[in-house]
Amino acid sequence: MSDSPERISLAGRLRNNFLTGLIICAPLAITIWLTFTFIDWADSWVTPYIPRRYDPQYYFNITIPGTGLLIAVVLITIIGFLGKNLIGRSIVKFGESILHRMPLIRSIYKSIKQIFETVLKEQSTSFKKCGLIEFPSPGMWALVFISGDAQGEIAAKLNADGEEMVGVFLPPTPVPTAGFLMFVPKSKIVMLDMTPEEGAKLLISGGLIAPDYKPIPGLPTAVLPAP
Template identity: 90%
Template sequence: MSDSPERISLAGRLRNNFLTGLIICAPLAITVWLTFTFIDWADSWVTPYIPQRYDPQYYFNITIPGTGLVVAVLFITIIGFLGKNLIGRSIVNFGESILHRMPLIRTIYRSVKQILETVLKEQSTSFKKCGLIEFPSPGMWALVFISGDASGEIAVKLNQDGEEMVGVFMPPTPVPTAGFLMFVPKSKIVMLDMTPEEGAKLLISGGLIAPEYAPKPAPVPVLPAPDNLSASK
């Protein structure tokens, strides 16, 4: 009976060591796996289109991971460089004019282009802030990502009372691959200082990984000068 506490203590230590090792190894293993999976996916798409004389695998007779990804990045960069000058812009406009004449293709192309332009635009404020809204009922708060002010028809229809509406995206926990797009009055949103990356960690972990927060010190009030000093001057 006296050995029972020692055995329980040893089992507890082994369990804690295993969990600590899992926390250290699992993120690293998943990151490496995702990285190589993405590289293999890019290679499988691009490598077959590389001419044989430009393919380093032809000369070394070995598979070089990342060749297709590097070629894709260089190709996209060159296309972007050429698309900025007059000749390249004319070619792009001519290609887009052909796509816009195709009934189904033009809808897909315009939608994808608009999404990419919104996400990649340097001046865009999409998902640069986090906030809290009362959901699903008063007194219960949900984490949301601010997508920007309402615009277009939505702004005209919803801003009739003079209160500015803001678009927010509320993803589920723990896999934020889907969610709800809602338009909420700006006064109903509690803005947070945490970054979207910190908000994503909080969301994915189910609230276990909360970012550190140091409240900002209150501003020191500036007292007016005494009347006797101002009178003497």
């Protein structure tokens, strides 16, 4: 019975070493798996349409992962380059004019294009800041991503009393890909210094991985608004 504490200590060390190794290996393995899965998916879509004389696999007689993805990236880049000149813009406008005449397709195309333009626009301020709002009841605070000021009809109707409204995205834990879009008064939002990436880590980990925070000397800390 005298060596029981040593056995427990050894088991504890083995468990800690295993958990440490799991933390190191699991994200790496998942990242590699997702990367190769995406490459295989892109290859399965593009490779069948590549003429044999332009396919490197035809000459080397081996499967080269990423060939289809590389060709797709090159073609998309060329299309983007051509789409910036006068002739390219004319072709794009002509193609869009055809799509806009199709009742169902035009709605799908317009929605998807708007989403991509919003996400990929370099000057976009979407999801570049994090904040706190009182949710679901006063005294309880939830982390949100700032999507931008209210616009259009929403701004016209909500800003009628002079209070500026801001759109925020409230994601759940631990999967922040779904959530609620809400419009709240700007004065009710407590802005945070953490980046959206750090906020996502905080959500996914359930609050276990909090970003480091060092207050700047001389600057007052944020004061939460009174409920």
